[in-house]
Amino acid sequence: MKYFLKALAIIILIFTIFVLHIGVANTLPYPFNNINVIFLILAWQIFFNNRPRAIWYMLPLAFLMELFTSAPFGINSISLFVSLISTKWLLDNLFTNRSVYIVFLSSAVSLAIYRLVFITLIYFINFFFYHVKIGVSKFFLDVGVEILFTSILMTGFYFIHFFFIKKFNPKYLSDRHI
Amino acid sequence: MFRNLEKKTYFYLGTIFVVLIFFNYLGWLNPIKSGIRAIFVPIFVKSAQFSVGLKDGYAFFKDKETFFDTYRECEADRQDKQLIEAQIKTLENENSELRQLLNFKDQSDILVLGAQVIGKNVEGAEKTIIIDKGSEAGTKIDQPVIVGNGILIGKIIKAEKDISIVRLINDSQLKIAATVLNHDHSLGVVEGGYGLSVKMNFIPRNEVVVIGDQIITSGLEMNIPRGLLIGNITAVENESYQPFQEAILTPSTDLSKPYIVSVLLTN
Structure with a gap:
């Protein structure tokens, strides 16, 4: 029963995330x-929770995205x-600090990697299989907007996580105040 | 140990992705895809309806005076358009009679398929919409999509079994062969990617193009018939150092709010 409820909770969570994505x-x-x-x-799961199991959520969400997108x-x-694996590696080895700037920078770099891999794969498909039209300069203008706003929102989430979830959490209070 | 768990996670995920992609191209995932789309399409529809309603409400309350001024202009235009419509009908009848006299072969009627817009592309880098008709209903790649009686809004770029994805004319990746309704019938190529506007390139510099001229499809492109309205010219760029002139045009319909569209089954 416990596992059934846990599975149901995960399905509802994935459903909610995708509906939110559609709504936005x-x-x-x-x-x-x-x-x-x-x-x-x-x-966010990778930045703040650091649990490799959380990355499993990527599988159903990516599949749902594939159903409603024009890319192959x-x-x-x-x-x-x-991009998420690269992000994890960068956070563990390069951007080890967890300041506001690093959160913004690593979010921007991750999205840039995501879109870079995306366009590389599109060119690969164009070369070997059928033709998918892409206009590089204007595509990256839209991507730049995506990176900017998503990174800003990620930074906002960091503030919420840091000030309201971590700072006001009693377990982080010093012994001196007890 | 933690790192080993991570590596195992990535390995299993990577394997599952590869297997899913392989199964997709074999066609084994189609029932699952149809089932999942059937669950999410109503959500897309509600979201699209809400979005259109929100934009309409915002446009009204943003600037009430402009709204009423525009309404009065539309009323005045409507009367002029009624007269033009009557003249067009007369000309159409005359044209038909003349064609019969000259034994012209009749152009075959193009089949039209109505569809509802259920949402936009969830992957935000493209300006595309999703419609609720797919290859089962007869849609194919490169078919033009219109609103109203003949305003072109885009082309089908992907036709799944139950849905199709339409690339809008203001997307940077779409190019349409077009002609200007001017004295010279200037030819050019319409392409998007300029925000809300669309640009027409490769117009010969010696041909006169003015603000207000209408742009229609030229019929020189396969699957797109001649005469579909695209937009009106709002600015012209004619630099002496450029080999061609460019015209910026505003689409004849609001591309952010299409709700009911028609697919021309030209192929």
Whole structure:
């Protein structure tokens, strides 16, 4: 029963994340509709919780994204997978500090890796299989907007996590105050 | 130990992705995909309806005076358009009679498929919309998509079994062969990627193009018939050092709020 409830909770969570992503993409005006909610939440799990199991959420979310996108199947999933693994490596080895700047920078770098892998795979498919049209300069303008706003939101999440979840958490209070 | 667990996680995830991609291209995932789309399509529809309603409400309350001024202009335009419509019908009848006299072969009627817009592309880098008709209903890649009686809004770029994805004319990756309704019938290529506007390139510099001229599809592109309205010219760039002139045009319809569209089944 316990495992059933846990599985149900995970399914509802994934459903909610994807519905939120649809809502943001369809409802908000440009440039806010470029915010990548799925990436935001997955990256948040890696930044703040540091649990490799959390990365399993990527699988159903990436699959759901593939169903409603114009890119060939698999491009988004592979790009997301590679970018999140790269993010984890960067956070463990390069951006080890957890300041505001690092959160913003690592979020921006991760999204840049995501889009770089995405466009590389598109060119690969164009070379070997069929032709998928892409206009590089204008594509990166939209991507730049996506990186900027998603990173800003990630930084906002960091503030919420740091001040309200961590700082006001009683277990972090010093013994001197007891 | 923690690192080993991480590496195992990545390995298993990578393997599952590869297997899923392989199964997809074999077609084994189609029932699962259809089932999941059936669950999420109503959510997309509600979200799209809410978005359109929100934009309409915002446009109204943002500037009430402009709204009423525009309404009065539309009323005045409507009367002029009624007269033009009557003249067009007369000309159409005359054209038909003349064609019959000259034994012209009739152009085959293009089949039109109505569809509802259920949302936008969830992957935000492209300006595309999703419609609720797919290859089962007859849609194919490169078919034009219109609103109203003939305003082009885009082309189908992906046709799944139950949905299709339409790239809008203001997307940077779409190019359409077009002609200007001016004295010279200037030819050019319309492409997007300029925010809300669309640009028409490769217009010969010696041809006169003015603000207000209408742009239609030229019919020189396969699957896109001639005569679909694209937009009106709002600015012209004609620099002496450029080999061609460019025109910036505003689409004839609001591309952020299409709700019911028609697919021309041209192929």
